Amino acid sequence: MATVSSEFQSNSSQGASSSVRRGAAAVGDQAAEKQQTPLSRYESQKRRDWNTFGQYLKNQTPPVSLSHCNYSHVLEFLRYLDQFGKTKVHLQGCVFFGQPDPPAPCTCPLRQAWGSLDALIGRLRAAFEEHGGSPENNPFGSGAIRVYLREVKECQAKARGILYKKKKKKRTPIKGPHQTAKTTLKQMAS
Ligand SMILES: [Zn+2]
Secondary structure (H helix, E strand, C coil): CCCCCHHHHHHHCHHHHHCCCCCCCCCCCHHHHHCCCCCCHHHHHHHHHHHHHHHHHHCCCCCCCHHHCCHHHHHHHHHHHHHHCCEECCCCCCCCCCCCCCCCCCCCCEECCHHHHHHHHHHHHHHHHHCCCCHHHCHHHCHHHHHHHHHHHHHHHHHHCCCCCCCCCCCCCCCHHHHHHHHHHHHHHC
């Protein structure tokens, strides 16, 4: 696997020197060498995202180093990720535009869901600073990214007919009959 640009790596490895090394046997097991406790889901996802982004920058022509990366690269990265998206976002002209649960398939594109992008930016923003980037120059914290995410959110909310409201309408669950049925089944089974 390709490494992320060296200037950031040198910063990130300062923790490794102090940690106990378990001999040279751990070749190809760099993760275990650096981190002795298993990573949380968030941490490992953050690491994967960071590697993906680093790889994306490397694949640009010409390649972009992390220190030269700015919000426009991040925006391009987010648009690039849309091709791997799994969320149907109806176009204005689609008959299903605004329908949360269309009865038939359509040719509208699949996109990354707003929530995924929002969480991704949060992880990359943290990773950038963990790898020695300064908060003032954090491209993931740029206002342009916030504006883009807000647009995606609104556009997807309209296209799918889902409004992201702060307060969800709560429906009072009907408990009585269900519980009775459950108990009855349990009693029948025993
Ligand atoms: Zn559609």
